[in-house]
Amino acid sequence: MVTSDYMIFSGSSNLPLATKISQKIGKSLGSMELKRFSDGETWVKYGENIRGMDIFIIQSTNPPADNLLELLIMIDAARRASAKQITAVIPYFGYARQDRKDQPRVAITAKLMANLITVAGADRVITMDLHAPQIQGFFDIPFDHLYGSSVFYDQFDHLKNDLAIVSPDVGGIKLALAYAKLLSSALVVIDKRRPKQNVAEVVHIIGDVENKEVLIVDDLIDTAGTFVGAVEALKNRGANHIYGAITHPLLSGKAMERINNSSLSKLFVTDTINIEGKGKSGKLKIVSASDLFAEAIRRTFHNESISSLFNVDKS
Numbered sequence: 001m002v003t004s005d006y007m008i009f010s011g012s013s014n015l016p017l018a019t020k021i022s023q024k025i026g027k028s029l030g031s032m033e034l035k036r037f038s039d040g041e042t043w044v045k046y047g048e049n050i051r052g053m054d055i056f057i058i059q060s061t062n063p064p065a066d067n068l069l070e071l072l073i074m075i076d077a078a079r080r081a082s083a084k085q086i087t088a089v090i091p092y093f094g095y096a097r098q099d100r101k102d103q104p105r106v107a108i109t110a111k112l113m114a115n116l117i118t119v120a121g122a123d124r125v126i127t128m129d130l131h132a133p134q135i136q137g138f139f140d141i142p143f144d145h146l147y148g149s150s151v152f153y154d155q156f157d158h159l160k161n162d163l164a165i166v167s168p169d170v171g172g173i174k175l176a177l178a179y180a181k182l183l184s185s186a187l188v189v190i191d192k193r194r195p196k197q198n199v200a201e202v203v204h205i206i207g208d209v210e211n212k213e214v215l216i217v218d219d220l221i222d223t224a225g226t227f228v229g230a231v232e233a234l235k236n237r238g239a240n241h242i243y244g245a246i247t248h249p250l251l252s253g254k255a256m257e258r259i260n261n262s263s264l265s266k267l268f269v270t271d272t273i274n275i276e277g278k279g280k281s282g283k284l285k286i287v288s289a290s291d292l293f294a295e296a297i298r299r300t301f302h303n304e305s306i307s308s309l310f311n312v313d314k315s
Contacts, residue, residue, distance in 0.1 A: 006301045007050060011059035011074055013067040014274045017091060017290060018058040024294035030055070034070070042066065044073050051082040056297050061094035061113070062250060062273050068094060068113070072120040079121030087300060088122040089293060091272035092220075092248045096131035114138035126296050128272060128289060129219045129247040133174075144306055146296060148219075148247035148270055149179055151289050155268055156183055156245070159213050164188050164239075166209070166216045168230045179217045179245070188214070190230050210238035220248040221269070224255035228262045235263040244268065249286075251278045259283055 009030040010018030022029045031047025055078055059071040071088060078086050098109040110132070117125065118141055125139060128146040136143045156163065163185040167176035169192050180187040188207030214234050221227050221244070231242050242264055249269035256279040259267060267281075270289040299306045 006054040006056065007048075008056045008058065008297070009046070009074065009078075011057065011067065011070045013060045013062065013070070014058070014091060014272070016274055016276075017060075017271050017288070017293075020271075020288060020290035021058060021089075021294045021297065024290050025298060032074075040066070042070050042073055044070070044077050046077060046081055050078060052084050054085045054087070054301055055083045056087045056089050056300075058089045058091070058293075060092040060273055061090055062092050062248075063094065068116075072116055075117070075120040075122050085123045086121055087124040087126060087297075088117055089297065090125060090127045091270075091289065091293065093127045093130055093135070096135055099132045099135055110135045111138045124300065126293070126300065128270075128292070129175075131219050132171075144296060144300070146289075146292055146306075147178070148245070148289070149175075149182055149217075151247075151270055151287055151292055152245045152268055153182060155285075155287065156215060156243070159183075159215075162213045164207065164209050164212045164214050166190060166207075166214055166230070166234065168192065168216055168218050168226060172218055175219065176217050179215070183215075185215075186212075190233065192226065192230070205233060205237055209234050211240055214239040214242045216242065216244045216246075218244075218246050220250055221246040221255065221267075222250045223253045224251070224258040228258045228264070231262050231264050241265040248272050249275050249278075249284075251275055256281055256284075 007030045008022050008027055009032050012034055033045040033047055035043045057074050061068040061071060075086055095109040095113050098107060101108055124142045126144045129148045136145055163183055165176050165180040165185045166188045167173045168190050173189060177187055188209055191204040216230055234242055244267040247270050260281050264283055266285055267283055268285050268287055271286050272289055296306050
């Protein structure tokens with residue numbers, strides 16, 4: 001698996017994941033100098049020759065916005081250093097929740113991110129569990145979209161005979177249906193209303209959860225207010241044990257406190273976001289996505305199909 005024809009570099013947003021990915025591939029991370037001026041301005045320099053090389057830059061773009069800017073600067077520096085092909089590996093694609101103009105005078109930040117990454121000089125993007133799959137269409141460069149279901153599958157395969165998969169809202173039905181097919185489980189949908197940002201109210205639960213093991217699936221968890229509200233509503237409807245499989249753990253504000261105080265049995269998340277310093281919880285289990293990204297990188301370089309990596313329909 002080791003070759004000398006491509007190199008892997010990492011920004012500072014999620015160095016632990018980048019290190020795991022490079023180890024799975026059998027390569028060391030490339031040398032990179034990253035500094036910040038006293039006013040916070042970012043400066044990067046590749047510490048080795050990348051002329052004519054295929055390079056993969058691993059960087060999640062979760063807040064603060066410095067993470068996004070760092071990715072753009074790394075791409076630009078690689079392009080100006082005559083890299084042959086630049087692939088942006090973005091485990092968590094930030095600013096994706098604003099993917100349409102759903103009210104007057106708002107931005108479509110997902111499209112803006114696509115423009116910035118493309119103009120900076122990326123030739124390809126690899127990411128996982130976009131907030132809305134149609135964001136792929138905002139890019140005019142090759143885009144590989146991986147799915148977290150393949151990472152979580154082994155955690156729940158033994159429960160599938162008694163499992164109900166729950167979509168926390170109507171928008172997540174497609175993702176929940178993929179899990180339901182994968183695990184041969186029933187599908188349940190929560191009808192919720194969102195009076196304002198980061199606040200949601202459960203109105204109806206469509207489907208049967210009484211005396212069942214329940215798995216709530218979603219692409220991200222932020223303040224956990226909506227998630228915990230769903231957990232308690234399901235518990236009140238007679239659910240046995242309630243689990244969560246959420247790909248991207250933003251976990252801002254009082255998220256960890258809410259999770260710890262909830263009726264949740266266990267929350268499974270991936271390491272697409274570095275949550276060091278977010279606090280600890282006995283209910284939280286991190287499942288690494290490094291194997292998936294490592295194989296995607298390897299296959300991309302060798303021009304092999306990676307469709308099996310994001311084919312969620314294994315049933």
